[in-house]
Amino acid sequence: MPFPPFLKYLGVLLTGWLLLCSGAGAAENGKILMVTEATFPPYEFWEGNTIMGIDPEIMREVARRTGRELVIEDMSFDSVITAVVSGKADVAASGITVTPERRGKVDFSIPYMEAAQVIIVPKGSPIRSREDIRGKRIGVQHGATGDTYVTRNIQQPERFPNGALAVAAVAAGKVDAAVIDQDPASMYAAGNDRLEILPDPLTSESYAIAVRKGNPELLRDINSAIADMKASGRLEEIRARYAAMQVKSSAEAGKHAAGGNWLENAWLDLKSSFDVNFMQEGRWKYLANGFLVTLEVSFFSVLLGILMGFVVAVIRATHDKTGGLRFLNALCKLYLTVIRGTPVVVQLLIIYFVIFGTVDVSKVLVAVVAFGFNSGAYVAEIIRGGIMSIDKGQFEAGRSLGLGYSQTMVFIILPQAFKNVLPALGNEFIVLLKETSVSGYIALQDLTKGGDIIRSQTYTAFMPLTAVALIYLSVVMLFSWLLGKLERRLKNNE
Numbered sequence: 308m309p310f311p312p313f314l315k316y317l318g319v320l321l322t323g324w325l326l327l328c329s330g331a332g333a334a335e336n337g338k339i340l341m342v343t344e345a346t347f348p349p350y351e352f353w354e355g356n357t358i359m360g361i362d363p364e365i366m367r368e369v370a371r372r373t374g375r376e377l378v379i380e381d382m383s384f385d386s387v388i389t390a391v392v393s394g395k396a397d398v399a400a401s402g403i404t405v406t407p408e409r410r411g412k413v414d415f416s417i418p419y420m421e422a423a424q425v426i427i428v429p430k431g432s433p434i435r436s437r438e439d440i441r442g443k444r445i446g447v448q449h450g451a452t453g454d455t456y457v458t459r460n461i462q463q464p465e466r467f468p469n470g471a472l473a474v475a476a477v478a479a480g481k482v483d484a485a486v487i488d489q490d491p492a493s494m495y496a497a498g499n500d501r502l503e504i505l506p507d508p509l510t511s512e513s514y515a516i517a518v519r520k521g522n523p524e525l526l527r528d529i530n531s532a533i534a535d536m537k538a539s540g541r542l543e544e545i546r547a548r549y550a551a552m553q554v555k556s557s558a559e560a561g562k563h564a565a566g567g568n569w570l571e572n573a574w575l576d577l578k579s580s581f582d583v584n585f586m587q588e589g590r591w592k593y594l595a596n597g598f599l600v601t602l603e604v605s606f607f608s609v610l611l612g613i614l615m616g617f618v619v620a621v622i623r624a625t626h627d628k629t630g631g632l633r634f635l636n637a638l639c640k641l642y643l644t645v646i647r648g649t650p651v652v653v654q655l656l657i658i659y660f661v662i663f664g665t666v667d668v669s670k671v672l673v674a675v676v677a678f679g680f681n682s683g684a685y686v687a688e689i690i691r692g693g694i695m696s697i698d699k700g701q702f703e704a705g706r707s708l709g710l711g712y713s714q715t716m717v718f719i720i721l722p723q724a725f726k727n728v729l730p731a732l733g734n735e736f737i738v739l740l741k742e743t744s745v746s747g748y749i750a751l752q753d754l755t756k757g758g759d760i761i762r763s764q765t766y767t768a769f770m771p772l773t774a775v776a777l778i779y780l781s782v783v784m785l786f787s788w789l790l791g792k793l794e795r796r797l798k799n800n801e
């Protein structure tokens with residue numbers, strides 16, 4: 308069957324881009340890929356555009372000794388071990404507590420730091436000890452040992468994506484206490500004078516670096532780096548240096564001299580919050596870079612979606628009309644059922660961790676495949692609806708002009724169908740653009756994730772979230788406007 312010309316362009320564009328991408332993330336031996344969750348000072352945190360902290364310093368030392376380059380990726384903590392197990396990363400260095408369960412999955416280096424879980428509460432809280440938190444609202448970081456401890460020994464906690472957000476929830480009065488690791492807790496408490504840490508720790512733990520099983524050389528290199536850094540006192544020195552750093556709290560930064568009327572004060576608050584969230588340390592770049600990633604992912608997913616959608620729709624419509632293509636039709640139906648029956652986040656995670664589990668491909672590519680395949684299923688049904696809506700007489704007219712089935716389809720039916728379904732397609736693309744906001748699950752730094760990173764650094768929600776929302780909104784508005792223009796053009800062509 309001849310392809311409609313624009314589908315050919317689509318195909319060429321996609322293939323070119325795929326070729327560009329495929330080289331991008333290829334595994335190179337000269338690199339060590341470390342994953343972490345970087346809202347965990349002093350072990351790992353964003354400072355400007357780099358991830359700093361004790362863990363990066365240890366791994367940088369390992370990289371230096373082995374003559375390799377260290378590449379660090381930020382992802383959610385409950386994914387760091389999985390990333391190592393599935394071969395997405397060489398090591399996870401993320402203030403990881405050694406536990407028997409985790410030992411079953413990865414190899415651990417020798418421990419490099421002693422740690423503990425502590426309770427953090429608002430200053431003057433009636434909660435004074437572990438006995439008091441039973442029945443209260445307790446915040447933890449999802450998947451961390453604090454989560455395990457509270458779940459096993461106390462009750463179901465409220466699980467936040469990271470410790471910083473759990474602490475922010477304490478500060479905002481959304482939970483009564485948070486259970487998190489001692490060192491980050493001290494940093495957070497130092498940056499916020501309305502919080503305090505209860506003196507009795509709940510656990511005693513030690514941190515080690517997780518390495519993929521069956522990589523004895525890397526494990527040995529890490530162990531010897533840690534041993535030397537301990538012996539020379541360098542590790543302690545690094546820890547002291549980081550611990551002395553203050554976590555900047557935007558609540559503090561937002562304080563201004565008293566006086567002035569409330570409007571003026573509100574304005575000053577807004578201004579300083581804007582400053583902290585976007586201007587300081589060039590934080591706006593998280594949004595700008597994230598926005599580009601979101602655009603790239605959305606654009607190519609739309610292309611892939613249209614391509615898949617057209618092919619599937621034509622197969623299905625042909626089967627409906629002529630009874631042919633039985634096998635292909637069954638395949639398409641399976642595709643539609645599976646894709647439409649499962650959430651896109653789950654599909655994204657499956658494609659990343661399972662399907663591309665052991666191959667090293669660029670994350671943008673993974674996202675495009677996930678969102679493109681997902682969207683294709685919806686596009687297919689939209690277009691099939693369009694095809695079915697075209698009057699039967701049009702087919703007969705085509706045939707009587709001497710055109711074959713496929714020519715009739717491509718030159719007579721599809722163009723009319725396309726015009727009819729344009730509003731529905733536009734809708735689908737708007738949904739797709741916003742759906743890409745779950746890309747952060749695979750540590751892709753899209754627009755939403757950019758806002759999250761700012762949030763985790765400044766502990767404010769309003770500014771970063773509003774900015775992210777406004778950016779999505781503007782893109783959707785611009786797109787709707789363009790679509791309206793296209794619709795009018797097509798109408799005038801009639």
Ligand code: ARG
Pocket residue numbers: 343344345346347350351384401402403404405448450451452453469470488
């Ligand atoms: N030590 C805790 C654990 O292993 C929490 C670690 C959290 N680390 C982080 N980078 N967010 O479960």
